[in-house]
Amino acid sequence: xxxxxxxxxxxxxxxxxxxxxxxxxxxxxxxxxxxxxxxxxxxxxxxxxxxxxxxxxxxxxxxxxxxxxxxxxxxxxxxxxxxxxxxxxxxxxxxxxxxxxxxxxxxxxxxxxxxxxxxxxxxxxxxxxxxxxxxxxxxxxxxxxxxxxxxxxxxxxxxxxxxxxxxxxxxxxxxxxxxxxxxxxxxxxxxxxxxxxxxxxxxxxxxxxxxxxxxxxxxxxxxxxxxxxxxxxxxxxxxxxxxxxxxxxxxxxxxxxxxxxxxxxxxxxxxxxxxxxxxxxxxxxxxxxxxxxxxxxxxxxxxxxxxxxxxxxxxxxxxxxxxxxxxxxxxxxxxxxxxxxxxxxxxxxxxxxxxxxxxxxxxxxxxxxxxxxxxxxxxxxxxxxxxxxxxxxxxxxxxxxxxxxx
Numbered sequence: 531x532x533x534x535x536x537x538x539x540x541x542x543x544x545x546x547x548x549x550x551x552x553x554x555x556x557x558x559x560x561x562x563x564x565x566x567x568x569x570x571x572x573x574x575x576x577x578x579x580x581x582x583x584x585x586x587x588x589x590x591x592x593x594x595x596x597x598x599x600x601x602x603x604x605x606x607x608x609x610x611x612x613x614x615x616x617x618x619x620x621x622x623x624x625x626x627x628x629x630x631x632x633x634x635x636x637x638x639x640x641x642x643x644x645x646x647x648x649x650x651x652x653x654x655x656x657x658x659x660x661x662x663x664x665x666x667x668x669x670x671x672x673x674x675x676x677x678x679x680x681x682x683x684x685x686x687x688x689x690x691x692x693x694x695x696x697x698x699x700x701x702x703x704x705x706x707x708x709x710x711x712x713x714x715x716x717x718x719x720x721x722x723x724x725x726x727x728x729x730x731x732x733x734x735x736x737x738x739x740x741x742x743x744x745x746x747x748x749x750x751x752x753x754x755x756x757x758x759x760x761x762x763x764x765x766x767x768x769x770x771x772x773x774x775x776x777x778x779x780x781x782x783x784x785x786x787x788x789x790x791x792x793x794x795x796x797x798x799x800x801x802x803x804x805x806x807x808x809x810x811x812x813x814x815x816x817x818x819x820x821x822x823x824x825x826x827x828x829x830x831x832x833x834x835x836x837x838x839x840x841x842x843x844x845x846x847x848x849x850x851x852x853x854x855x856x857x858x859x860x861x862x863x864x865x866x867x868x869x870x871x872x873x874x875x876x877x878x879x880x881x882x883x884x885x886x887x888x889x890x891x892x893x894x895x896x897x898x899x900x901x902x903x904x905x906x907x908x909x910x911x912x913x914x915x916x917x918x919x920x921x922x923x924x925x926x927x928x929x930x931x932x933x934x935x936x
Contacts, residue, residue, distance in 0.1 A: 551595070596663075599620065617642070690708070691710065752793065753784035766788070823844035
């Protein structure tokens with residue numbers, strides 16, 4: 531599925547780009563953000579940055595990015611590294627003990643804080659004392675008020691960003707007053723970037739979130755929950771193998787990915803998926819994917835082949851029907867061993883033969899299994915055991931997830 535992101539540069543007085551602000555866009559034709567939920571919009575931006583083809587290295591290879599954060603996202607914490615992400619606190623975030631604690635924690639982790647649409651008041655001092663950047667809206671403030679705000683902020687160790695600059699006079703006046711950075715249509719309008727979103731059913735994301743919140747949960751248990759949804763497996767492997775986490779070798783299984791990323795990272799990822807409201811996968815897809823994956827696992831185990839890899843290959847083989855795109859276009863960018871890709875795409879190798887046998891049984895082509903040494907009765911037994919597994923897992927998921935989120 532196509533999704534979109536606005537990117538607007540932030541300049542210094544010499545009109546050199548120093549950062550970008552990333553903005554929610556619902557479509558490629560949008561010139562402004564249109565959304566009903568700030569949590570949804572900000573989570574979408576973070577997911578675009580972290581998991582899509584147009585990742586951070588393409589959106590902003592050299593400069594930090596400013597990303598709007600609601601109170602909910604401040605509590606969650608970002609997935610992007612602290613040296614690349616500036617936490618931009620929206621003007622409607624309340625100053626209270628919870629948000630102050632969140633900002634202190636983020637600053638302690640090395641993140642820089644920006645305050646959006648700022649107008650000085652004593653009540654905002656706790657935020658101001660933690661901030662590195664303060665953004666003043668040139669067009670929302672009368673000229674005299676704007677100058678007064680700049681003078682007040684000179685007493686604090688912050689960089690002043692003059693935003694919404696639309697004409698040359700506004701840029702020149704803000705620079706003359708001593709503003710440090712500048713943003714607005716006069717300098718450059720936001721450009722819209724397009725990427726491909728991997729749908730993740732909110733039912734699966736919520737169940738993952740529930741399990742991540744349990745104390746002392748193991749990577750193996752979390753990996754087994756992730757394995758219920760092919761798109762979650764895909765997203766997790768892409769995240770684990772991304773440059774963000776400095777992975778030196780390929781991560782090929784969900785257990786490895788969860789162990790490397792850590793439970794906290796997986797929890798935050800699942801939270802973003804829930805906040806962003808990705809309900810693109812129909813519930814029937816989950817059952818279809820679960821059953822195929824489990825059948826591959828059972829057949830592989832009976833013949834002494836790696837069960838976990840067989841399960842994952844079965845899951846990934848269903849992505850073309852979900853994303854409505856050729857399977858090769860989806861699998862090739864995935865950081866998997868080439869033999870595993872060939873197993874999924876061309877049914878090569880021992881695991882590829884297992885997948886071919888299961889696919890053959892699903893389509894009524896029973897010879898697909900027998901010519902590779904699998905008996906029809908064996909595959910049939912695996913198929914019905916997988917159907918029972920699917921039924922039990924789906925019942926468990928429905929029990930822990932409210933109906934309103936299905």
